[in-house]
Amino acid sequence: MSNAKHTPGPWKVWNDRVWTDEPMDEMVAICVLSGNRGDRDANAALCAAAPDLLAALAEVSGGVLLGISATT
Numbered sequence: 238m239s240n241a242k243h244t245p246g247p248w249k250v251w252n253d254r255v256w257t258d259e260p261m262d263e264m265v266a267i268c269v270l271s272g273n274r275g276d277r278d279a280n281a282a283l284c285a286a287a288p289d290l291l292a293a294l295a296e297v298s299g300g301v302l303l304g305i306s307a308t309t
Contacts, residue, residue, distance in 0.1 A: 246288025250281040 248257050248267055255267040268284055270277045 243288070243291070248285040248288055250278075250285045253277055253281070255281055255284045 244257055244265065244267060246257065248255050250256075253270050255270070256264050257267055258264050270280050270284070272280070
């Protein structure tokens with residue numbers, strides 16, 4: 238199984254967007270959220286946590302479930 242490819246973290250929440258400034262020190266929008274503020278804020282926090290959640294899953298599964306290393 239091949240390694241997963243995604244925009245590396247950390248991802249940050251700002252207003253209704255999830256951003257990263259990696260790897261080129263430029264702000265890149267990962268996603269733009271809509272909806273009521275409570276849902277939007279919760280969804281933004283979940284989206285921003287995605288790289289950390291992926292790393293945690295890789296660590297606890299030894300990468301077997303995802304075919305990735307914990308450092309991906």
